[in-house]
Amino acid sequence: MASFGDGTLNPLIGDGLYFGGDYNPEQWDRETWVEDADLMRKARVNLVSVGIFSWSRIETSEGKYDFEWLDEVLNLLLDRGVYVDLATATASPPAWLIKSDPTVLPVDHDGRRLSFGARQTYCPNSESFRSAASRLVEELVIRYNDFPGLKMWHVSNEYGCHVSRCYCDNCAAKFRLWLQKRYGGIEALNHAWGSAFWSQLYGGFDEINPPRIAPTFANPTQQLDYYRFASDSLRELYEMEAAIIRGHSDKPITTNYMGFFKGVDQFAWRGVGDFVSLDSYPDPHAAQVHVDAAAGYDLTRSVAEGEPWLLMEQAPSAVNWRGINGVKKPGQMRALSLSAVARGANGVMFFQWRAAKAGAEKFHSAMLPHAGAESRIYKEVQQLGDDLTKLSGVASAKVSASVAIVFDWNNWWAIELDSHPTDHIFYLLSIRKFYGSLQRMGITCDFVSPKDDLSKYKAVVAPNLYLCDRDFAKSLTSYVDGGGALLGTYFTGIVDQNDHVVLGGYPGYLRDLFGVLVEEFAPLRPGDGFDFSLVNSPTIHRGTLWSEVVSPTTASVLAKSNDEVGVDSLGVGQGGVLFENSFGRGRALYLATEVEDDFLDIVVERLLGDKFERSASEEVEVVERGQYTFVINHGVEVDFSLNHRQRDLLSGRVLEEAVSLKPYDVLVLEDV
Numbered sequence: 001m002a003s004f005g006d007g008t009l010n011p012l013i014g015d016g017l018y019f020g021g022d023y024n025p026e027q028w029d030r031e032t033w034v035e036d037a038d039l040m041r042k043a044r045v046n047l048v049s050v051g052i053f054s055w056s057r058i059e060t061s062e063g064k065y066d067f068e069w070l071d072e073v074l075n076l077l078l079d080r081g082v083y084v085d086l087a088t089a090t091a092s093p094p095a096w097l098i099k100s101d102p103t104v105l106p107v108d109h110d111g112r113r114l115s116f117g118a119r120q121t122y123c124p125n126s127e128s129f130r131s132a133a134s135r136l137v138e139e140l141v142i143r144y145n146d147f148p149g150l151k152m153w154h155v156s157n158e159y160g161c162h163v164s165r166c167y168c169d170n171c172a173a174k175f176r177l178w179l180q181k182r183y184g185g186i187e188a189l190n191h192a193w194g195s196a197f198w199s200q201l202y203g204g205f206d207e208i209n210p211p212r213i214a215p216t217f218a219n220p221t222q223q224l225d226y227y228r229f230a231s232d233s234l235r236e237l238y239e240m241e242a243a244i245i246r247g248h249s250d251k252p253i254t255t256n257y258m259g260f261f262k263g264v265d266q267f268a269w270r271g272v273g274d275f276v277s278l279d280s281y282p283d284p285h286a287a288q289v290h291v292d293a294a295a296g297y298d299l300t301r302s303v304a305e306g307e308p309w310l311l312m313e314q315a316p317s318a319v320n321w322r323g324i325n326g327v328k329k330p331g332q333m334r335a336l337s338l339s340a341v342a343r344g345a346n347g348v349m350f351f352q353w354r355a356a357k358a359g360a361e362k363f364h365s366a367m368l369p370h371a372g373a374e375s376r377i378y379k380e381v382q383q384l385g386d387d388l389t390k391l392s393g394v395a396s397a398k399v400s401a402s403v404a405i406v407f408d409w410n411n412w413w414a415i416e417l418d419s420h421p422t423d424h425i426f427y428l429l430s431i432r433k434f435y436g437s438l439q440r441m442g443i444t445c446d447f448v449s450p451k452d453d454l455s456k457y458k459a460v461v462a463p464n465l466y467l468c469d470r471d472f473a474k475s476l477t478s479y480v481d482g483g484g485a486l487l488g489t490y491f492t493g494i495v496d497q498n499d500h501v502v503l504g505g506y507p508g509y510l511r512d513l514f515g516v517l518v519e520e521f522a523p524l525r526p527g528d529g530f531d532f533s534l535v536n537s538p539t540i541h542r543g544t545l546w547s548e549v550v551s552p553t554t555a556s557v558l559a560k561s562n563d564e565v566g567v568d569s570l571g572v573g574q575g576g577v578l579f580e581n582s583f584g585r586g587r588a589l590y591l592a593t594e595v596e597d598d599f600l601d602i603v604v605e606r607l608l609g610d611k612f613e614r615s616a617s618e619e620v621e622v623v624e625r626g627q628y629t630f631v632i633n634h635g636v637e638v639d640f641s642l643n644h645r646q647r648d649l650l651s652g653r654v655l656e657e658a659v660s661l662k663p664y665d666v667l668v669l670e671d672v
């Protein structure tokens with residue numbers, strides 16, 4: 001993170017909490033702008049993101065700019081105390097650019113060129129796009145850098161959202177350069193790609209193409225490298241715009257990430273912007289929408305290396321892009337918003353301020369709905385605006401977590417490649433299950449990448465770590481050696497960074513650490529499973545999805561199977577399911593199948609060495625942010641016990657012992 005003029009390390013500290021949303025004035029007339037600005041002020045909105053999709057309105061034809069409307073809007077807003085997160089407007093190129101060079105349009109995996117008329121219709125490696133975008137950014141930055149209402153720059157929008165990988169000829173040429181840089185020579189590439197297989201040896205980089213549609217499975221390392229290349233290509237765009245901005249401006253720079261989004265390796269993008277922003281759209285119809293939301297918040301804080309971040313977008317109620325778009329119940333939007341603040345956000349923003357009356361997003365909820373300011377949603381927005389002003393002290397407090405979950409984009413890309421033992425392993429589901437277990441215990445966790453320092457964590461969970469290179473294996477090993485507690489699960493340590501199997505038995509470089517040797521695995525069909533129990537316990541649990549033949553070398557067996565497992569067809573008989581290995585000053589646990597939540601909790605408790613007693617129901621989210629304790633009830637009415645006198649910053653009340661929480665009630669407690 002850069003250091004800013006006022007001496008703070010993070011540009012989000014110093015202004016209290018931001019509140020607002022995307023504002024698209026180009027869709028409205030002047031009278032509406034005035035009404036908007038007045039209603040924003042009434043709701044205590046202090047920041048709006050403007051111009052994200054305004055390229056065609058700002059640059060009406062090549063080199064011809066119309067800024068007057070934007071000047072007027074920004075001044076109207078500033079008059080009401082509303083500051084701007086000004087977009088670089090490059091998220092969607094205008095029709096004239098596409099007309100002048102149709103190769104700006106991206107090409108999909110099957111070789112189809114996508115058409116103009118939606119959004120994000122650009123190939124990240126199109127030179128025409130890059131130079132047109134660069135010119136626009138420069139114009140905007142020069143014009144608005146000294147505008148007194150400018151708080152920050154919003155670069156592009158949701159990189160990769162609709163097109164995370166383009167397969168056009170521009171990309172093919174850039175991919176070759178990228179490969180040359182990664183491997184140096186063609187022999188090294190042939191080795192890394194295992195190209196001797198199926199006669200894929202290359203004589204030169206000019207023979208290589210993206211992994212486009214092919215007769216059968218494309219080379220897995222080629223596919224994996226294409227994920228890496230595509231994420232890097234988008235990052236280059238961000239770097240390109242950031243460099244132009246920095247040439248003229250010292251205002252902070254951000255772009256809005258999408259949480260657990262496969263196309264962008266956010267850990268590898270650290271340091272490009274000045275702070276991290278998130279768009280969060282959990283499905284209100286999901287069983288535990290608040291846990292889904294919280295996972296995205298914790299990931300974002302982790303990408304931000306613990307620094308405050310900005311919730312750039314969320315829906316006030318329903319979105320428009322799911323098959324059936326669930327609404328947020330009264331109070332739920334506030335609860336989910338304050339959960340973000342609890343988990344490190346220094347601002348709560350929405351898509352969008354005013355509901356559109358035309359276009360593909362007219363059924364997306366907005367802070368100001370079609371029904372206007374007398375609506376439930378606008379009133380809830382007003383209440384949230386009030387709440388956030390009471391929490392400005394929270395802005396400098398940080399969340400600290402003692403448990404981490406490994407989350408690695410390279411592993412995500414690799415484990416979900418085709419031609420695997422089963423196509424039923426979904427990395428996010430595995431991550432979400434362990435995250436859910438920690439939430440049930442009331443434990444706030446970080447997400448860590450293979451490059452992060454693990455030593456500050458009491459325990460680390462690494463689900464399905466299929467791809468684990470030598471360096472990460474070393475880091476995990478020294479973490480445990482130094483006293484850490486690690487949990488790994490099946491289909492771990494299988495391949496290195498090139499997707500080559502680490503020979504000698506699984507889990508590869510982690511065999512000694514887990515003290516087990518896996519010789520064979522046998523995936524199970526949906527509906528199939530096997531029973532197992534903890535050693536010395538009669539309780540029967542169920543293993544599904546996966547079975548494997550595990551021989552403990554130094555580990556002890558904590559649970560083993562009782563009946564026929566898939567691997568029994570190999571004549572191996574009953575086998576261990578959960579193992580624990582003492583290693584150096586720490587412990588490593590290995591779980592060899594997919595289990596249900598009750599057993600998962602047993603495993604996690606064993607890892608943490610504690611039995612967790614919750615102070616309230618699982619639906620009550622309790623998170624510490626510095627000296628503040630956020631208590632958020634996502635369930636039915638319930639009692640919550642305090643262990644000492646505390647003041648609730650939202651209501652101003654001093655509370656003692658027990659307090660009754662209605663659905664979606666929130667307390668932000670501070671000691672008195």
Ligand code: GAL
Pocket residue numbers: 157158161279281313315319320351361364
């Ligand atoms: C985001 C996007 C916004 C808006 C929103 C709708 O992906 O950044 O522009 O489309 O979704 O949910």
